[in-house]
Amino acid sequence: MKYMLLIHQGTALETQAALPEAEQKQVWADYAAINQTPGFTPGQRMDDPGTATTVRVENGSTLTTDGPFVDTKEALGGYCFFEADDLDAAIELAARIPAARYGGAIEIRPLVGS
Numbered sequence: 001m002k003y004m005l006l007i008h009q010g011t012a013l014e015t016q017a018a019l020p021e022a023e024q025k026q027v028w029a030d031y032a033a034i035n036q037t038p039g040f041t042p043g044q045r046m047d048d049p050g051t052a053t054t055v056r057v058e059n060g061s062t063l064t065t066d067g068p069f070v071d072t073k074e075a076l077g078g079y080c081f082f083e084a085d086d087l088d089a090a091i092e093l094a095a096r097i098p099a100a101r102y103g104g105a106i107e108i109r110p111l112v113g114s
Helices: 012-017 021-035 087-096
Strands: 002-008 040-045 053-058 061-066 076-083 105-110
Touching: 002 087, 012 021, 021 040, 021 087, 076 087, 087 105
Parallel strands: none
Antiparallel strands: 002 076, 002 105, 040 076, 053 061
């Protein structure tokens, strides 16, 4: 089964930036180790939510809003993919992503047709 892991940053970036240098290095080492996990495909880190443009179509008109304008408390910070035998394996990997333990959350979604 293939899964997409959506990394919701929450307060993770601010929390990680405030860590002592040795702990910050450990966070990057943790991400590097995850990148070496069989079945893992890195995605891309997204820019700050304040750089977003939100698009909606209402009554045939395209409306844009500067910045994030979504009904969620945690802005999406990035994504990756993971091919695993089952959801438990995906949960185990998601728990290793530093953002999950520093104020963010990881949303796991199976890909249709995988």
